[in-house]
Amino acid sequence: MPDLDGCEMEEINDALRSGWVTTGPKTKQFEKEFAAYVGAKHAIAVNSCTAAMHLALDAVGVQRGDEVITTPYTFAATAEVIRYFDARPVFVDVDPLYLNINPDLIERAITPKTKAIIPVHLAGLPVELDAIREVATRRGIPVIEDSAHAFPASYKGKHIGSISEFTCFSFYATKTITTGEGGMITTDNAEWAERCRIMSLHGIDKNAWKRYTSEGKWYYEIIAPGYKYNMTDIAAAMGLAQLRKAEKMRARRRAIAMQYNEAFRTYDAVQLPADRSDCDHAWHLYMLRLHLHHFIDRAHVMEMLKHRGIGASVHFIPLHMHPYYREQYHCTAQDFPVARAEYLREISLPIYSRMSDEDVAQVIAAVIDVLAKHGC
Numbered sequence: 001m002p003d004l005d006g007c008e009m010e011e012i013n014d015a016l017r018s019g020w021v022t023t024g025p026k027t028k029q030f031e032k033e034f035a036a037y038v039g040a041k042h043a044i045a046v047n048s049c050t051a052a053m054h055l056a057l058d059a060v061g062v063q064r065g066d067e068v069i070t071t072p073y074t075f076a077a078t079a080e081v082i083r084y085f086d087a088r089p090v091f092v093d094v095d096p097l098y099l100n101i102n103p104d105l106i107e108r109a110i111t112p113k114t115k116a117i118i119p120v121h122l123a124g125l126p127v128e129l130d131a132i133r134e135v136a137t138r139r140g141i142p143v144i145e146d147s148a149h150a151f152p153a154s155y156k157g158k159h160i161g162s163i164s165e166f167t168c169f170s171f172y173a174t175k176t177i178t179t180g181e182g183g184m185i186t187t188d189n190a191e192w193a194e195r196c197r198i199m200s201l202h203g204i205d206k207n208a209w210k211r212y213t214s215e216g217k218w219y220y221e222i223i224a225p226g227y228k229y230n231m232t233d234i235a236a237a238m239g240l241a242q243l244r245k246a247e248k249m250r251a252r253r254r255a256i257a258m259q260y261n262e263a264f265r266t267y268d269a270v271q272l273p274a275d276r277s278d279c280d281h282a283w284h285l286y287m288l289r290l291h292l293h294h295f296i297d298r299a300h301v302m303e304m305l306k307h308r309g310i311g312a313s314v315h316f317i318p319l320h321m322h323p324y325y326r327e328q329y330h331c332t333a334q335d336f337p338v339a340r341a342e343y344l345r346e347i348s349l350p351i352y353s354r355m356s357d358e359d360v361a362q363v364i365a366a367v368i369d370v371l372a373k374h375g376c
Contacts, residue, residue: 002178003242003249003353011237018233023201026233030240031184037152037243038161040186042193045236046200049148049170049183050077051229053118054084055199056144056166056185059192062087062115069109070118070146071101072318072325073339078120078146079319088329090114091320093336097274099123099287102338103131110139117143121150121160123315124176124282125275129155129163144168149284151176152246156278161186171235176249176284177242179235200229249353253283256351256360260286263364269294269376285315286351288367289342295374298345304373305347308366313348 015026027045035043046052062068064086070078072091079089092109095102101119117136119127127145136143145160147153148170153160161167171182187193198205203226231239261272271289275281295301298314305312318339320331333340349363 001352001354002173003245007241007244008238011241012234015233015237020233022232023230024233026240027231027236030231030236030243033240033243034184035186037246038159038167038186040162040167041188042186042190044185044193044196044200045231045239046183046185046196046229047181047231047235048077048172048229049146049168050081051200051227052168052170052183052185053077053081053144053146054227055196055229056168056187056192057081057085057087057116058199059195060116060142060144060165065113066115067111067113068116068118069106069114071120071122071339072320072336073099073101073122073316073343074120074146074319075148075316076319076322077148078118079325082118087115088113089319089325091331091336093338094122094342095128096338096342098125098127098276099274099342100125100127101132103128103135106132107135107139110135110141114139114141117141118146119143120146120148121153121282123273123285123287124149124153125273126150126153126155126160126279126281133164142166148172148175150282152250152280153282154280160282162188165189166192171239171242176253176282177239177246179231179239179242182231182235182239199224199226202226202228250280250282252353252355253351254281256355257281257283257286259357259360260288260349260351260364264288264367267368267371267376269371269374283351286349287315288347288349290345290347292345294371294376298347301370302347304370305366308369310363310366311350314343314346315348316343318343 031043062085066087067090068082069090073094082089092105143164144166150160167186169184171179203224205221273287
């Protein structure tokens with residue numbers, strides 16, 4: 001549930017009063033403040049994290065027949081953007097504790113066709129970036145972080161968004177900050193940033209939006225076959241308000257996660273989400289894992305929680321288990337055994353900054369009741 005108050009409406013009204021409703025000064029302000037927040041030289045606002053990853057892959061030159069390494073334990077967008085180029089997603093299994101891509105398995109997946117690596121910060125917990133970037137740098141491969149879950153988060157004292165060649169964020173309605181729909185690309189590479197800006201708006205030369213201001217001219221040139229990925233000023237206005245509350249909202253999600261951990265830590269039937277002392281977890285998801293020998297099956301647990309008014313979910317069905325990837329790449333469910341095994345026992349409990357302590361207590365009571373019904 002989005003954490004909204006009067007601040008968003010004030011910013012949106014300011015945009016409406018200005019007369020700008022599409023890409024304009026609010027979007028540029030949002031980009032500037034976001035870049036400063038994460039410590040990146042450039043930020044490009046777009047209409048989704050999917051668009052952000054697509055543009056990042058375009059900027060590093062991915063083409064038909066190339067390969068991009070990523071994880072199967074993620075949402076559809078991470079791999080589908082690779083297919084936009086008729087390139088091949090190469091899956092690497094996940095670490096059984098953190099559920100992020102296993103850095104130890106990446107090098108063996110690299111071939112002469114590998115053009116990028118897309119690690120995913122699952123649930124908001126940063127991946128082991130040092131190990132991934134050591135391999136990537138040595139092999140001359142750019143890293144594009146899928147940070148849809150990981151704002152604000154940090155890795156060894158550095159904000160996610162300031163470390164790799166590209167970082168791509170999501171501001172979808174359910175994310176840690178929201179613009180309704182939206183995303184952001186961060187990079188320190190000026191040439192790549194300019195390519196993303198151009199391609200985000202039909203391939204029109206830079207500062208296309210200025211055509212409608214006193215600074216601009218009527219003349220423009222299309223220099224590449226681009227896309228329609230720009231963010232509107234209405235969305236950016238909402239993002240500005242959300243950005244200023246981001247750390248407060250993260251602190252609340254962390255507090256909820258700690259309440260869950262304290263409540264469930266003595267139950268052998270469940271495994272708590274992993275955390276790392278050298279990272280700041282964004283806590284976009286609270287991924288509890290069941291030791292299935294205690295239960296009939298996960299579906300039964302989900303149904304029991306539903307009857308108690310708790311909307312639990314599952315994140316994610318691994319991509320190699322979906323029909324498209326099974327058929328296109330002849331995958332079997334057993335090809336990435338850790339991803340499959342951990343998916344089969346994962347449930348995500350509600351966690352969002354507007355949850356009251358009473359809401360959290362209701363979730364805890366329901367989970368403990370379900371555990372008790374199974375003799376746990």
